[in-house]
Amino acid sequence: TGCTLHLVEPLGFSMDDRLLRRAGLDYHEYAEVRRHASWQALQGTEAPPPERMFALTTRGTRVVHDVAFAEGDWLVFGSETRGLDPALRETFAPTQRLRLPMREGQRSLNLSNAVAVTVFEAWRQLGFR
Template identity: 45%
Template sequence: MFRILFHSPEIPGNTGNAIRLAAVAGAELHLVEPLGFSLEDSKLRRAGLDYHDLAVLSVHESLAAAWKSLAPERVFAFTSDGEVSYTDIRYRASDILLFGPESVGLSAEVKDDPHVSARVRVPMLASRRSLNLANTASIVLYEAWRQHGFDGAVL
């Protein structure tokens, strides 16, 4: 099961969409505090629709607590300054797909964390700052899942 890790997400709608994504694709969603919203936020609930009960969602008080809980073998940090394209990775079901806060992305400290296996980018046109967080997570998760033959999906 792929694991999506949002480090300090700020926008409830993005996390709500990621809850829905995790539920429909059979992934786990992990959130590292601080969160920029309450998990009771109406925008989060609305974006996640009725998928909250179908998703595996965990909240960690810090990145260190997330590492301890997840015991990752491979962590891919998605960032605009990534050295490798997301399509060049042969994903494993236990991989962690790490994304940063919407306003600033992953900090240098997080990108340099020894748990991070590679900094990864999703291509986009020059002079564009970034993709939406939930959209980027969707692109990456579906590529990883595709490589595994959409295991468990109704095709």
């Protein structure tokens, strides 16, 4: 998709090549991956425009498919087990808190599937360029 993956520490997994391969992430040599010591470090280094950052959360007020994505948008996902930290989630305007549609009573998608669905929706909207 051409996305850059930004990882914010502390990570809940090892970046050791052997362990990544075992987890099925052996395509990482095709991706640009940047690690940041903290959320503040990411914001200081990358300076993403706040109005084009979207937090993915089960508590989102908008469905992903209702957003008109633009080139350069940032998608922010939390950890696999806990999601976004509530304090961080609250820094996003309600219109920038997105969710994936789920059937009533169903669990949310796992992190990798949620990322894939969301990134491909944004990429589709941009004409796969």
